[in-house]
Amino acid sequence: MAMKPPLGIGILGAGVIAGDDDGFLPNIGQLEGTIHVPAIADVIRAKADDLAQRFSIPSSYGSLEELLEDPRVDAVANLTPISEHAETSLAILQAGKHLISEKPIATTLEDAGAIIQAAQERDLAVVCAPPDALYRQYLTARKMIDAGDIGKVAFARVRSSHAGPGGAADGWPGDPSWYYTDGSGPLYDMGVYGIHEITALLGPARRVSAFGGITEPERTVRGNGPFAGTVMPVTTPDNYLFMLDFGEATFAVVDATYNVHASMAPKVEVFGRRGAMAIYHRDENPLEVYRQDLAPGVDGWMAAEDLLEAKNVREIALHRAMLFEHLAECLSQGLHPITDAEHARHALEVMLAVRESSRTGRAVELTTTFSGSGS
Numbered sequence: 001m002a003m004k005p006p007l008g009i010g011i012l013g014a015g016v017i018a019g020d021d022d023g024f025l026p027n028i029g030q031l032e033g034t035i036h037v038p039a040i041a042d043v044i045r046a047k048a049d050d051l052a053q054r055f056s057i058p059s060s061y062g063s064l065e066e067l068l069e070d071p072r073v074d075a076v077a078n079l080t081p082i083s084e085h086a087e088t089s090l091a092i093l094q095a096g097k098h099l100i101s102e103k104p105i106a107t108t109l110e111d112a113g114a115i116i117q118a119a120q121e122r123d124l125a126v127v128c129a130p131p132d133a134l135y136r137q138y139l140t141a142r143k144m145i146d147a148g149d150i151g152k153v154a155f156a157r158v159r160s161s162h163a164g165p166g167g168a169a170d171g172w173p174g175d176p177s178w179y180y181t182d183g184s185g186p187l188y189d190m191g192v193y194g195i196h197e198i199t200a201l202l203g204p205a206r207r208v209s210a211f212g213g214i215t216e217p218e219r220t221v222r223g224n225g226p227f228a229g230t231v232m233p234v235t236t237p238d239n240y241l242f243m244l245d246f247g248e249a250t251f252a253v254v255d256a257t258y259n260v261h262a263s264m265a266p267k268v269e270v271f272g273r274r275g276a277m278a279i280y281h282r283d284e285n286p287l288e289v290y291r292q293d294l295a296p297g298v299d300g301w302m303a304a305e306d307l308l309e310a311k312n313v314r315e316i317a318l319h320r321a322m323l324f325e326h327l328a329e330c331l332s333q334g335l336h337p338i339t340d341a342e343h344a345r346h347a348l349e350v351m352l353a354v355r356e357s358s359r360t361g362r363a364v365e366l367t368t369t370f371s372g373s374g375s
Contacts, residue, residue: 003331007035008072009100009324012064012088013079014042014051016173017102017320024077025055027321034328038072064088068095075125075327078102083183086111093118093126098331100323103129103192104351105344107183109368112345119341125330127337128344130193131315131322133200137279137286140310141270142201144277149291151274153202156252158268160194161186164219164238164258166230171223177232179258180219185236187212187351191256195347196339197268197279198244198252204346204369205252210242212358215259242354245363256354275299286310342370 017023018040028035037057042048045062052060061067067076068091075098080088086106092099093115105128106112119126132138145153162168164186165176178184199205214234221230240256266278266288275291287310294300314322323339330337346368353364 003074005034005328005332006032007098007324007328007331008038008074009035009327010067010070010073010076010097011037011040011051011057011079012042012067012076012092013081013102014040014044014047015079017079018077019051019054022319024079024321024324025051025057027317027319028324030317031321031325031328035324039067039070041067064091068092068097073097075100077324082107082188086115089115090118093122093124096122096124098124098327099126100327101126101128101341101344103196103344104188104348105341106348109345109349109352112341112348116341116345125327125337126341127323127327127330128339128341129320129323130196131320131326131339132193132197133339133343134322134326135281135286135315136312137310138197138200140287140307141277141279144289145201145270145272149275150270150272150277150289151292152248153246153250153270153272155250156198156202156268156270157265158194158198158252158254159260159263159265160190160192160197161255161257161260162190163261165189166219166221166223166227166232167258167261169222171221171225171228173225175227175230176221177230180232180234180236180238182236186238186256186258187240187354190258191240191254191351191354192347194254194256194268195244195350196343198254199343199346199350199370200338201268201270202246202250202252204246205244205350205366206247207245207363207365208242208350208353208357209245209363210240210354210357212237212240212242212354215239237358240354240358242357244350283316284311286312340370342368346370 039059041061048060077100165179166172238258244252268279278288
């Protein structure tokens, strides 16, 4: 699987995640010599042409087939809609290309398993979004948890929500109606982040219990954008709360909802028998840790200067392009990805279990696992 840089990454899908400020293409400048983007493809050729011009990409195509035939492409970033992830990812791997998959990896466990098998059979690497498990605050927190710095973990709280596409004062650049229909919703859109984050910290979950429902039957797009005032029927649950059971009396509560307009709470809080930690998505002090006996007979918060390794310099610089860097590092150093396909499959199983549990009112046992060791 080892490969010398620069890695040629083709882009499949010329939507928001490709060209947004927090997405991939605007943030690859610092990866010169590590990766390059020789081509981009989209079924709407004009969209591919536009991003190719904006980001000086040499070639643009109107199909995946053309992209896969380009000999400069070593790997493909699959940024297609959720419903197309499995079919296109399998085609990418079957063509002998490494894969970067947007979240979720697929919509069924069978398809996720087929992707993993295809990669293993061809000795190809798969790196999956979201990139949160690569952030320094999560890597540092996991190391401290494993070292017992806050004692045995009792429970965690995870925020994985916002006000919903079209729900903020600035509206939405496109038509957000799709987010409120079956196959989308806050679980796949936002909950996937929280699931990846907490399982990166605590490992695979064993059981899920969930509540979900539709808060209001219609929503209206706010702001002054092209779809302002559009009334959107809500036909899929827009409000999920669920609990993950990690075994041995360790639990996590996760929200995945389009009903959080604001919060001052951390992104993730973890409470252990000897301390606690708060994880934020911010540039300064992204990790705060409270410990028993920080000094003899004194409990307290660790000083910020003692947690400098948690400052996420690469995320600040690269945003989602961290996944490009991670794939390139894994291939050049012969490492197994941290954000691997097995972790993404487990997150998918959690999401499917959340839907089932919320419908049936029963806890759902989980069967998949992952290591994500990065070694």
